[in-house]
Amino acid sequence: MNVFEAESIVRLVIYLACLTVSIFAFVNSLLYKPEAYEAAGKLNKPTWCTILGIGVVLFFVPVPLLLINFILLIAALVYLADVRPALASLYRR
Template sequence: MDVFLFESYVSLAVYFVLLVIKIFAFVNALLYSAESYLAADKLNKPTWCILLGVAVVLQLLPLPLMIVNLAMTVAALVYLADVRPALAGLRRR
């Protein structure tokens, strides 16, 4: 019985970590101007905001959309690993 309890705690922790990552990416995407996305040669701001907003909503909904939720997690991680550093690099110049 203890193994199942541990597994549920780990699942809950992963759920909240992914939720925080997606919310952070979404809020960060809102902070940059649309011109910054064009200057960094990335997808435009509305596209990233829609993708990351859908990612947050799907994380909050208890629907069995595991593949779609996984794809949205990948989108949030791509934003944080590729787009965010490119946008932040523009501010330093």
Template sequence: MDHLLGIPNAVSLVVYVVLLAVKIFAFVSSLLYSAEHYRVAEKWSKGGWVAVTGIAALLQGAWFVPMFVNLALTIATFVYLADVRPALAGLRRR
């Protein structure tokens, strides 16, 4: 039975690493587009998305951050990846 006690810790570690990687990817992606792209796509400003995704990556798993703040930043990161990034990428193809 003792060998099963490590499974929740391993799952937590995998989730932590995956979320950290996703947040770093979103942060780097938000840096790659110009402020003009954000304006033309009618999305929130580049500075706003860079700040949100950067703070999300920095605070991922920090012990002093309340869980609801981390959850909100994770949701914001996924909003960027699901809505903003595709709109910005669509502008490059034109």
């Protein structure tokens, strides 16, 4: 295995990890009711679903939009780190 093959494998693993995080965040954002977003004091459901959905779709665009993909990945991570726990706390018993 040469350096270029190793680099390709690392890039593929990073790409798949980022894609998985984005898809998980998008699907998770669809599971909560719109009222939960308002009760948690976060952006509304259509806004989060749009941001995360665009992030998932742009991962499949063949043109490398690295900066945009990076920003939307950060949005998915913010959703998972901040919004998802706030929404989940509303449903805990």
